[in-house]
Amino acid sequence: MSSAAVHSTHHGHDDHHHHEEYSYTGTPNKKIMMWAFLASDCMFFGTLISTYIIYHGKSLAAPYPVEVLDIPVTTASSFVLLMSSLLMALTVAAINRDDLKKFRLWIFLTCVFGLIFLGFQSFEFTEFYHQGLRIQTNLFGSTFFTMTGTHGLHVALGVLWLASWWIYSFFGDMRGKAIDIEVTGLYWHFVDIVWIVIFTVIYLVEFVGVGA
Amino acid sequence: MSAEASLHSSKGHGSHEHEQHDHVPTYIKLAVVLSVLTGVEVAILYVALPDALMLTGLYGLAAVKFGLVVAMFMHLKYDNKMLTGIFFAGFTIALATMAAMIALINYQPSKTSIHVKDSKQLAALNAGDPTKGPDVFMAKGCAACHAISSVPGAVGAVGPKLDGLGQRAASRNGKPAADYIRESIENPNAFVVEGYPAGLMPANLKSTMSADEYKNLVAFLEKL
Numbered sequence: 001m002s003s004a005a006v007h008s009t010h011h012g013h014d015d016h017h018h019h020e021e022y023s024y025t026g027t028p029n030k031k032i033m034m035w036a037f038l039a040s041d042c043m044f045f046g047t048l049i050s051t052y053i054i055y056h057g058k059s060l061a062a063p064y065p066v067e068v069l070d071i072p073v074t075t076a077s078s079f080v081l082l083m084s085s086l087l088m089a090l091t092v093a094a095i096n097r098d099d100l101k102k103f104r105l106w107i108f109l110t111c112v113f114g115l116i117f118l119g120f121q122s123f124e125f126t127e128f129y130h131q132g133l134r135i136q137t138n139l140f141g142s143t144f145f146t147m148t149g150t151h152g153l154h155v156a157l158g159v160l161w162l163a164s165w166w167i168y169s170f171f172g173d174m175r176g177k178a179i180d181i182e183v184t185g186l187y188w189h190f191v192d193i194v195w196i197v198i199f200t201v202i203y204l205v206e207f208v209g210v211g212a
Numbered sequence: 213m214s215a216e217a218s219l220h221s222s223k224g225h226g227s228h229e230h231e232q233h234d235h236v237p238t239y240i241k242l243a244v245v246l247s248v249l250t251g252v253e254v255a256i257l258y259v260a261l262p263d264a265l266m267l268t269g270l271y272g273l274a275a276v277k278f279g280l281v282v283a284m285f286m287h288l289k290y291d292n293k294m295l296t297g298i299f300f301a302g303f304t305i306a307l308a309t310m311a312a313m314i315a316l317i318n319y320q321p322s323k324t325s326i327h328v329k330d331s332k333q334l335a336a337l338n339a340g341d342p343t344k345g346p347d348v349f350m351a352k353g354c355a356a357c358h359a360i361s362s363v364p365g366a367v368g369a370v371g372p373k374l375d376g377l378g379q380r381a382a383s384r385n386g387k388p389a390a391d392y393i394r395e396s397i398e399n400p401n402a403f404v405v406e407g408y409p410a411g412l413m414p415a416n417l418k419s420t421m422s423a424d425e426y427k428n429l430v431a432f433l434e435k436l
Contacts, residue, residue, distance in 0.1 A: 025292055025294055026292065027291070027292040027294065027295065031291075031295065032294075032295065032298065035295045035298045035299050036298055036302075038299055038302070039298055039299050039300075039301060039302020039303065040302055041302075042299075042302045042303045042305075042306040043302060043305060043306040043309065045306070046306030046307065046309055046310045047306075047309070047310075049310065050309070050310040050313045050314055051313075053310075053314055054313060054314060054317045057327040057328060057329060058327070058328075059328065060328070060334065061334075062330075062331040062334065063331070064328070064329065064330040064331060066329065066330055067330060067331065071254065071257065075250070075254050078250060079247065079250060082243070082246050082247065082250060083243060083247075085243075085246075085281060085285050086239055086240070086242070086243035086285075088285070089235070089239040089284075089285045090236065090239060093234075093235055093236050093239065185285075185286075186286055189281055189282075189285045189286045190286075192281060192285075193277075193278050193281050193282060196274055196277045196278050196281070197274060197278065199253075199274075200253065200270050200271065200273070200274035201274075204253055204254070204256075204257060204270050205267065205270055205271075207257050208257070208263050208266045208267055208270070209263045209266075210329075
């Protein structure tokens with residue numbers, strides 16, 4: 001691996017074949033690293049979500065989830081994040097085709113969709129705040145804001161990561177960077193699947209037997 | 213823009229790479245499927261179905277969406293199976309830990325543990341029984357000083373008559389009626405009705421009653 005690492009720092013010479021670090025398995029090390037990180041992040045979010053579930057219904061002060069959660073608004077924000085995954089997949093497909101123009105377009109739009117999602121979240125948090133739900137109000141507030149806040153932080157970091165690739169593509173050399181984009185994409189999709197779980201467990205299931 | 217000439221490098225690096233295929237149409241179809249599934253999830257909430265069926269549907273659809281994104285967008289389906297192993301090892305541990313935590317928490321049989329769904333349930337839980345209020349009112353000697361028309365024997369005239377107290381209380385100090393009533397019992401001098409002397413009503417009345425008696429008394433007075 002170390003001999004490959006030496007080559008990987010060379011850019012722009014005649015050999016367009018950038019040498020990545022491949023493990024014995026034939027899979028890039030960066031990709032393995034990202035999947036291992038995502039596996040650990042599953043446990044991180046698993047803890048936050050189960051904490052929410054455990055303390056669900058144990059709040060001794062209002063407001064309660066059914067009183068503040070907004071299904072139409074959250075459906076819209078979930079849809080935006082879901083579609084950002086499509087844009088991310090298109091970004092990776094574009095860089096794999098060496099199509100730099102499309103790459104810039106799709107990665108830029110992925111960022112925009114991520115920002116729209118964060119906008120929805122800010123709106124939601126502000127609404128909850130005005131309805132009297134703070135992180136210290138009750139167990140619902142504590143577990144809800146910790147979990148969705150951590151997710152929002154993941155989205156924000158993802159947006160920064162994607163935005164820096166977008167900017168880099170104008171000044172830097174994108175040769176051999178397809179694998180890096182793919183790894184960034186894995187992180188982005190992961191943030192989306194975590195939200196698929198949160199949307200169901202925290203938002204939709206709350207209204208079973210109550211009606212939206 | 214020489215960088216556009218050849219951005220890609222991993223060609224020829226093993227058969228697991230898949231850039232030969234054009235995945236874009238698949239991605240778009242997948243996005244449509246995911247949108248429809250999300251629509252169905254939300255629609256489930258608006259249809260009258262048994263709860264168990266709704267829950268099965270919601271969790272099932274979430275699992276399908278999760279699986280589709282992981283398999284297609286994150287292309288685990290086409291990638292080295294080792295990656296699937298790494299990810300689902302972590303995922304399984306996370307899921308098992310969640311199940312264990314949730315099961316263990318619910319296993320503890322605790323009488324102090326309560327489950328409340330909304331403010332109404334909480335209020336009902338904290339509410340006293342107003343029909344038991346008059347007995348407390350008589351037993352604790354309130355009637356010696358306060359009159360209430362609806363309670364036989366409550367004819368005292370040392371303190372203010374309590375008919376209509378609930379309505380008056382609501383307009384005092386801008387607090388809810390029950391808060392004002394509790395304040396007047398626990399700290400009688402906080403507000404003294406005009407024309408009556410301060411310092412006459414004992415401040416220890418609450419300590420002579422059980423928590424339930426006190427709740428019932430306040431619930432009764434609030435309704436006057």
